[in-house]
């Protein structure tokens with residue numbers, strides 16, 4: 528793990544956007560297409576704002592989420608909505624979006640269908656993740672019903688996840704798929720998350736799921 532800190536969140540957003548653009552450009556120099564996986568939540572918005580107008584061949588980029596909340600795309604909690612509003616605009620509107628949500632009451636009903644669309648695109652070329660104070664990343668939450676399956680070496684690509692305190696089910700890429708990304712970035716802000724990341728390094732992945740993806744990870748932090 529490499530830890531990089533920034534003077535403030537604005538500097539972080541600009542620098543991380545540049546790093547991601549550089550990694551995507553490098554991928555496109557030797558691959559036909561790049562798979563770019565991004566988190567939802569509140570932290571990445573300013574990074575997306577800086578990234579969406581970068582000049583690169585977005586028409587050869589597939590964009591997908593690390594995890595989604597099981598709500599329709601118009602819902603305020605939908606990560607898809609965030610991506611459509613903040614990342615897939617400007618030059619990046621040329622990218623192809625791979626959905627992690629389909630209209631169904633539960634994720635289980637459509638998981639196989641969503642997965643079939645993703646599998647041919649793997650491995651992940653460039654990964655950006657977020658993390659919560661509880662050391663979850665993507666939707667790999669401590670105490671979640673399917674966490675063990677999602678951390679397994681032979682885990683499926685996608686896992687449905689329910690955890691105490693979450694208002695809706697989630698669907699998440701499994702740890703092995705996230706960890707297998709060729710370029711890996713984690714973005715966190717604030718002192719609570721910095722402390723949580725320190726704690727994660729001396730915890731098991733069941734206690735601190737982010738631990739499962741920290742190898743070769745570049746962590747970007749600002750207060």
Ligand SMILES: O=C(O)[C@H](O)[C@@H](O)[C@H](O)[C@H](O)COP(=O)(O)O
Nearest residue numbers: 566567568569570657658664665
């Ligand atoms: O759907 C989500 O919530 C995410 O993808 C999740 O893993 C997120 O990255 C962390 O919860 C951090 O969220 P914040 O950036 O909002 O703190």
